[in-house]
Amino acid sequence: xxxxxxxxxxxxxxxxxxxxxxxxxxxxxxxxxxxxxxxxxxxxxxxxxxxxxxxxxxxxxxxxxxxxxxxxxxxxxxxxxxxxxxxxxxxxxxxxxxxxxxxxxxxxxxxxxxxxxxxxxxxxxxxxxxxxxxxxxxxxxxx
Numbered sequence: 001x002x003x004x005x006x007x008x009x010x011x012x013x014x015x016x017x018x019x020x021x022x023x024x025x026x027x028x029x030x031x032x033x034x035x036x037x038x039x040x041x042x043x044x045x046x047x048x049x050x051x052x053x054x055x056x057x058x059x060x061x062x063x064x065x066x067x068x069x070x071x072x073x074x075x076x077x078x079x080x081x082x083x084x085x086x087x088x089x090x091x092x093x094x095x096x097x098x099x100x101x102x103x104x105x106x107x108x109x110x111x112x113x114x115x116x117x118x119x120x121x122x123x124x125x126x127x128x129x130x131x132x133x134x135x136x137x138x139x140x141x142x143x
Contacts, residue, residue: 022058043118048105050130
């Protein structure tokens, strides 16, 4: 089978609604997991799951807008740029900040600087911000 024929078959089997729903449901699950991790005092991992929730909402927006699979990336700013929505600079700044939550929680440096920064107060503050951004992005998805 030629590559062009394979692409045609893939395109006809790609269910946009099902894929968007998958990303949204997965984001919701991850966000709720983050809340449980806060209660368990697993603060760096709570922020990691907050990052995952944002990543998945952004991927849902990309799929809905393009009709194609979302790129393989964990970069929130990269994914945000791939959406078709106008994202305020302050929100883009937050997304850039939250990239640390993905990288540093998975790959802590030797002195565990990020882990030390993740106090209960810091984590709750940042998680509330993440929730605001998630809610804003979800509203854009519903438009």
